[in-house]
Amino acid sequence: MSTQQSAPVLQVDHLGVTYGHVRALDDVSIALAPGRICALIGVNGSGKSTLFKALMGLVAPDAGEVSLFGLPTTQARKRQLVAYMPQTEDVDWTFPVSVADVVAMGLYGRLGLTRRLRAADRSAVDDALERVGLAELRRRQIGQLSGGQRKRVFIARSIAQDARLLLLDEPFAGVDRTSESTMIDLLKTLRNEGRSVLVSTHDLAGAPALSDEAILLHGSVLAHGDPTEVLTPQNLALAFGQAVAPTSGEGDS
Numbered sequence: 001m002s003t004q005q006s007a008p009v010l011q012v013d014h015l016g017v018t019y020g021h022v023r024a025l026d027d028v029s030i031a032l033a034p035g036r037i038c039a040l041i042g043v044n045g046s047g048k049s050t051l052f053k054a055l056m057g058l059v060a061p062d063a064g065e066v067s068l069f070g071l072p073t074t075q076a077r078k079r080q081l082v083a084y085m086p087q088t089e090d091v092d093w094t095f096p097v098s099v100a101d102v103v104a105m106g107l108y109g110r111l112g113l114t115r116r117l118r119a120a121d122r123s124a125v126d127d128a129l130e131r132v133g134l135a136e137l138r139r140r141q142i143g144q145l146s147g148g149q150r151k152r153v154f155i156a157r158s159i160a161q162d163a164r165l166l167l168l169d170e171p172f173a174g175v176d177r178t179s180e181s182t183m184i185d186l187l188k189t190l191r192n193e194g195r196s197v198l199v200s201t202h203d204l205a206g207a208p209a210l211s212d213e214a215i216l217l218h219g220s221v222l223a224h225g226d227p228t229e230v231l232t233p234q235n236l237a238l239a240f241g242q243a244v245a246p247t248s249g250e251g252d253s
C-alpha cells in the first residue's frame with residue numbers, strides 16, 4: 001500500500017446510467033482515497049444501488065468510466081480487491097449453503113479449480129467469522145440467520161477475501177442499534193488496516209460518527225467532502241426536501 005498511498009481506490013469519471021427512460025445517474029465523478037470510510041447518502045431512488053452496481057460492472061454505463069485501484073472493474077474483481085454487499089433482497093437466502101461456505105467463497109479466487117480448502121484457508125474462514133462474532137453459527141444455513149447476522153456474513157467474506165475496498169449497500173437496514181454499533185466498530189477497524197469502505201446509509205444523524213467523508217447523491221453528486229460540511233441543512237433540503245425523482249425522460253446521453 002505504501003507507494004500508492006494517495007492513488008484513489010475508486011475513481012468514477014462522468015458516469016451516466018440509464019434504465020429505459022430513467023436517468024439513474026448523470027455525470028457522476030467521485031474519487032476515494034485508501035483507508036477511508038465514505039457514506040453514500042440519498043433519498044430512495046437517488047441512484048445509490050445503481051452506483052454500486054456500476055462499480056461492480058453489473059450495469060452498463062452509457063457514459064463515463066469506472067476504475068478500481070487504477071484497474072478496470074473486471075481486473076480488480078479478478079484480483080479480489082473489491083467485495084460487494086448487495087441489498088438483502090437481492091440475495092437468494094434459500095440457497096443451501098452454510099455460513100462458513102459463504103465466507104469461504106471469499107477465498108475462491110485464490111483456490112485452484114477444485115476449490116478445496118487447505119488448513120490455512122480454513123483458519124482464514126474461522127478468523128473472519130471470529131472477527132464478526134459469528135463463529136458459533138458457522139454451520140447454520142444462511143436463511144436461518146437474522147438480518148444483522150446476514151450482513152455480518154458478507155463482511156466476514158470480505159475479510160476472508162482480504163478485499164481492499166468494501167462496497168456495502170444499506171448494511172444497517174433492519175439491524176438493531178447494538179448490532180449496528182458493533183458493525184461500525186468493525187468497519188473502523190478494517191479502515192484502520194488501510195481498507196476503504198463505501199457504505200450507503202439512511203442514517204443522517206449517524207453519518208458523521210461513521211464516516212470520514214460523505215457523498216450526497218441525487219442522480220448526480222450534490223456534495224462530497226467532510227460529513228459535517230456535506231450534511232448542511234441547505235444540502236439536505238436539496239437532497240431530501242422534495243420528493244423529486246431523478247431526472248427522467250430522454251436524458252442527455
Ligand SMILES: Nc1ncnc2c1ncn2[C@@H]1O[C@H](COP(=O)(O)OP(=O)(O)OP(=O)(O)O)[C@@H](O)[C@H]1O
Pocket residue numbers: 019020022023024042043044045046047048049050051245246
Ligand atoms: N432495473 C431497473 N429498471 C428500471 N429502473 C430502475 C432499475 N433499477 C433502478 N431503477 C430506477 O433507477 C433509479 C435509481 O434507483 P436505485 O435503486 O439506484 O436507487 P437507490 O438510491 O439505491 O434507492 P433505495 O434507497 O430505494 O435503495 C430509480 O428511479 C429506480 O426506480
